[in-house]
Amino acid sequence: MLPDIVTFWHGPLDPMRQTCLRSQIAAGHKVTVYSFDTIPGLPEGVGNAEAEAILPHAFSEKLRPAQPDGSWRDWTTLQFSDFFRMRLMTARAGLWLDADVLLLKPVEIDPAKPYFAWERVHLIGNSVLYLPPNDPIVGAFERLMAQDELEPDWLALRHRLTFAWHRLTRRSKRVSDIRLALYGPAALTALVRRYGELRYALPRKSFYAVHDKPKRFFEPSDFSALVNDPDIIGFHLSAKGRAKLPPVAGSLYAWAVDRFGTGACKSAV
Template sequence: MRTDIVTFWHGPLDALRRLCLRSQVAAGHKVTIYSFDPIAQLPEGVENAEAEPILPHSFAERLRPMTDGVWIDRTMLQFSDFFRMRLMAKQAGLWLDADVLLLRPVEIDPAKPYFAWEQPRQLGNSVLYLPSADPIVTAFEALMAQDELTPDWLSFRHRFTYMLHKLRGTRRISDVRLAIFGPAALTALARRSGELQYALPKKSFYAVHAEPKLFFEPRDFSPLVGDGEIIGFHISPKGRGNQPPVPGSLHAWAAARFGA
């Protein structure tokens, strides 16, 4: 089944993410990006929807205080960890981060989870689908009903770290580790619910994630685009989102294929 693609963004979109969104549309998916404010320069075929009905802006205050309503990058990252789970609960579609470049359509079984290994022992949540009644979704729903947002799936190491932080005055679990609600949480919950069996191989989406030079620098990228098991690339530009494509790079190839 070719499902709708959904994501969340806060602030302006850079050129790299607009390129990735175009690739998702080109793969034949309906793409919706949720935001609190209208997003300018969205690619043709990408819809912009209100984020507030899915998860209120005020939820960010439970993660970390804001100054004059301004979010920092950590706030957006952690907020999006919860936002994607709310979308799963509402059966909105397949979550793709805005920096996932698709080479081909994504086909899912709506009754089964869909994700891939990002590291040898950790799942990625940049590509995620879960049935609405999945144990991972219900675990996040239960977490969000708490005041302190303290997961019951924390590893011993994270519980110990949090205890030390509390002794030093830290009260929010969100301050302990940046990705505490992200891939580490997904991996722990998938293990607890016996769903690791559904994980796709790392190269399905994360072939260039840990090595961005494979995307941004000139090299022979034909083995990547010619590999039928690679569905897309999670790029994670890390400040290079508006960098012009370098001739001979995978970035330049993608810009030529999907439009600069």
């Protein structure tokens, strides 16, 4: 099955993510970006949908209070998206891909089975994610989201101790403050282990061959082995501040821009 691709975005799109979204369209997928506001620079062919219908903006107040002007604080967007993708699973919306996933080929899934890949040796990534709506991981997140405190029952011991120290020293009463990616890959990995779903995890290189080695994408290199490897479906990119910079000649990034073009852009509707 060739699933629809869905994701969430907050703010303007940089050139690197525009290229990634074009690659997803080029692979033959229907792509929809959910947002609360207009997205400047949305590539032609990429749909836009209202995020409020999936997870209300007000949910972010459980994470970190907004700035006085109403804008989200530092990592609120990241943590909000961790919950948003689970709500999309509940809604049977499709396959979640982060906006910085560059596809080399179509992604095929069995809608009755989970779909994700190892990001590192002991960590499953959530930048590429599909779960059936009745999957126990989806249920665990739904129960968590019903809480005001958003304190997972799968927290690692070190995180529980950190949170206890924060409360004791009155540094914070929000568990979301103790770790940036608290509800992301670490949570998914813990739940995958709890519910016996490790057998569904794809090999790391399926999507994470360059993730922790951004030089392999942004700097000149011989990348022929990467783009010709039949086991590599795409790349989850870690920009490290380079997403707005022009591609360097001879880099995998330059190849991607050339292959998927600059294309036309549209405003979100």
